[in-house]
Amino acid sequence: MLLVRALLSVAIVVCGGIVLAEMFASMRMAGIMVLPGTVLGAAMVALGTHRLLLIARVRGILR
Amino acid sequence: MATKSRANPELRRTVTPWGSFSWGYSDVGADIFVGLGLVLAAAAGASNVAFLFAGVVYVCIGLAYTELAATYPVAGGGQYFVMRGLGDIFGFIAGWAVLLDFTIDVTLFAWTSVDYSSQLLPSLTNSIHPWVHFVAVFALVMGLCLLNVVGVRESTAFNGVVSALDVLSESLILCLGFLFAFRPSLLIHAMQFSWPSPYQLMLGTSLAIISFVGLESISQAAQETQRPASIIPRTSVALILTILIFALAYSNLALGMQPWHPITDAHGHHLAFWQMFPNSPDNQGKAVALLAAQVPYYGALAALYVPVLGAILLLISSNSGVFGSSRIAYAMSSSNLLPAIFQRVHRRFRTPAISIVFFSSIAVIELVFAAVPGLFPAAASFYARFFRGENGLDFLADLYAFGAATSYSFVFLGLIGLRLTDPLSPRKFKIPLNIPMRFRGERVEFPIVAVIGFVGIFSILLFTLRTHVLGRIFGPSWLLLGVLLYLAYRRYRRLPVLQSRQRDWRNEQTEILRRSGELELMDEYLANLKESDQRRAAGSSGA
Numbered sequence: 001m002l003l004v005r006a007l008l009s010v011a012i013v014v015c016g017g018i019v020l021a022e023m024f025a026s027m028r029m030a031g032i033m034v035l036p037g038t039v040l041g042a043a044m045v046a047l048g049t050h051r052l053l054l055i056a057r058v059r060g061i062l063r
Numbered sequence: 064m065a066t067k068s069r070a071n072p073e074l075r076r077t078v079t080p081w082g083s084f085s086w087g088y089s090d091v092g093a094d095i096f097v098g099l100g101l102v103l104a105a106a107a108g109a110s111n112v113a114f115l116f117a118g119v120v121y122v123c124i125g126l127a128y129t130e131l132a133a134t135y136p137v138a139g140g141g142q143y144f145v146m147r148g149l150g151d152i153f154g155f156i157a158g159w160a161v162l163l164d165f166t167i168d169v170t171l172f173a174w175t176s177v178d179y180s181s182q183l184l185p186s187l188t189n190s191i192h193p194w195v196h197f198v199a200v201f202a203l204v205m206g207l208c209l210l211n212v213v214g215v216r217e218s219t220a221f222n223g224v225v226s227a228l229d230v231l232s233e234s235l236i237l238c239l240g241f242l243f244a245f246r247p248s249l250l251i252h253a254m255q256f257s258w259p260s261p262y263q264l265m266l267g268t269s270l271a272i273i274s275f276v277g278l279e280s281i282s283q284a285a286q287e288t289q290r291p292a293s294i295i296p297r298t299s300v301a302l303i304l305t306i307l308i309f310a311l312a313y314s315n316l317a318l319g320m321q322p323w324h325p326i327t328d329a330h331g332h333h334l335a336f337w338q339m340f341p342n343s344p345d346n347q348g349k350a351v352a353l354l355a356a357q358v359p360y361y362g363a364l365a366a367l368y369v370p371v372l373g374a375i376l377l378l379i380s381s382n383s384g385v386f387g388s389s390r391i392a393y394a395m396s397s398s399n400l401l402p403a404i405f406q407r408v409h410r411r412f413r414t415p416a417i418s419i420v421f422f423s424s425i426a427v428i429e430l431v432f433a434a435v436p437g438l439f440p441a442a443a444s445f446y447a448r449f450f451r452g453e454n455g456l457d458f459l460a461d462l463y464a465f466g467a468a469t470s471y472s473f474v475f476l477g478l479i480g481l482r483l484t485d486p487l488s489p490r491k492f493k494i495p496l497n498i499p500m501r502f503r504g505e506r507v508e509f510p511i512v513a514v515i516g517f518v519g520i521f522s523i524l525l526f527t528l529r530t531h532v533l534g535r536i537f538g539p540s541w542l543l544l545g546v547l548l549y550l551a552y553r554r555y556r557r558l559p560v561l562q563s564r565q566r567d568w569r570n571e572q573t574e575i576l577r578r579s580g581e582l583e584l585m586d587e588y589l590a591n592l593k594e595s596d597q598r599r600a601a602g603s604s605g606a
Contacts, residue, residue, distance in 0.1 A: 030251045036315060040312055040315065047304035
């Protein structure tokens with residue numbers, strides 16, 4: 001179960017990373033309009049990282 | 064001991080981390096089902112910006128609640144934090160604003176639950192059969208009131224299953240929507256050519272905050288969670304980010320969605336998805352179901368089950384309004400902020416029946432105000448003349464936004480107050496960005512995020528007062544009525560009217576930590592107190 005959760009968390013981080021990359025790529029064309037998408041990507045990366053850190057603590061990898 | 068536990072029954076601490084998450088999710092997660100359509104109708108091409116602004120404020124609010132609920136794990140929520148940080152009268156105002164929100168919560172979510180059901184049962188539609196819609200919402204409110212009086216409450220396990228299904232379903236809708244229907248160029252086009260006026264953007268932003276209301280549930284869960292100082296920060300951060308992601312993702316998807324099944328108006332003109340919402344209260348009340356139905360491949364299936372899932376989630380949230388209002392009133396009554404009648408428990412059912420019936424009655428009055436323009440054409444023309452033709456859903460959303468912005472503003476001030484006046488309570492979770500300083504001889508940390516959050520939520524309160532015609536009349540009227548009742552009650556009971564009652568916060572905090580099982584934190588707190596007392600004694604003897 002923990003492995004599935006970890007994989008899901010990695011997937012969230014990867015999706016967030018893709019959103020961020022897309023937003024940075026569109027920045028020249030769209031300017032400030034990419035801001036909501038950038039925050040969306042950052043929130044996804046933060047959520048995935050938060051869950052991965054929790055799992056690492058449960059597994060004793062981190063204190 | 065047995066007598067004591069009978070006289071003062073405590074809540075069992077049986078809520079697990081997932082239970083704590085799902086408790087909050089079933090409350091806050093339902094908000095996007097209501098908020099999305101309203102914001103799309105108001106802010107059009109800037110809906111995602113409205114959600115972004117409200118979302119950033121919400122993250123600050125969520126972090127503040129997380130710190131406060133982990134430090135003071137009691138069910139009173141915002142009113143308790145504000146009362147402790149700023150004093151009794153401000154605690155009352157915050158609690159009274161939360162009570163407004165809870166009663167609106169009952170009506171608004173029952174209303175939209177019927178709207179979502181109307182996707183499958185069109186005879187419930189408000190604009191075609193207003194009386195059927197009104198009777199259905201009224202029956203739901205009455206049914207929830209009755210269930211709460213006899214003591215039937217949805218279990219944490221049921222909340223957990225519905226929340227899990229909803230997270231899965233929403234994730235699927237968003238993933239498939241972004242994969243098959245989203246066009247970045249369409250999003251940019253919508254933002255460039257459908258950018259609203261500043262007035263509409265303010266209106267949209269003030270409505271977007273209703274997608275993030277319900278953080279009181281974090282403190283309610285804290286009361287029933289074992290070792291809340293450890294569990295609450297873990298679940299709250301995940302909850303805050305999940306809700307933020309859903310709100311931002313839905314608004315971006317709605318603006319950048321190329322309809323698989325082209326949406327056309329009555330004249331056959333092609334419409335962007337967001338154009339389904341202005342001037343259509345029926346559509347505004349079921350936006351997520353309409354969006355899900357437009358997702359390629361999956362839409363046909365989603366059209367069948369998303370309305371049902373949405374209706375159930377909204378009904379749970381409506382129930383949390385009935386339950387939460389009676390619980391907040393109970394806590395306020397225990398603190399002598401409301402008359403003792405709100406603490407009275409029904410002999411047979413052991414529930415605060417008077418509170419439940421009282422606040423459900425207020426919810427029914429709000430329902431009548433909201434439904435009147437749809438039911439009577441003469442009233443509709445009166446609303447059109449004096450209230451810019453606001454409809455029932457607008458009326459409820461106005462008051463919901465007002466109540467939330469008011470109570471959250473006070474919670475930020477309460478957090479700042481508590482950081483200054485109670486630096487000795489151990490804080491296992493602290494919101495980031497603090498300035499270390501000294502206050503009354505103690506080392507304290509001044510929270511920058513609370514200031515940013517306060518500025519944000521206060522500006523949303525100003526947007527609400529500026530743009531919500533009904534909200535700026537009925538919201539302050541509710542507060543004024545409450546303050547008058549509070550002053551009369553305190554005077555009648557011969558309690559300090561504008562001052563606060565003397566309380567032994569040290570003993571209370573020790574007891575709170577002991578009851579929550581945070582024994583290490585209790586020891587740390589006692590050690591902090593001892594050290595502070597010794598320092599003060601040494602300082603005064605030296606002087």
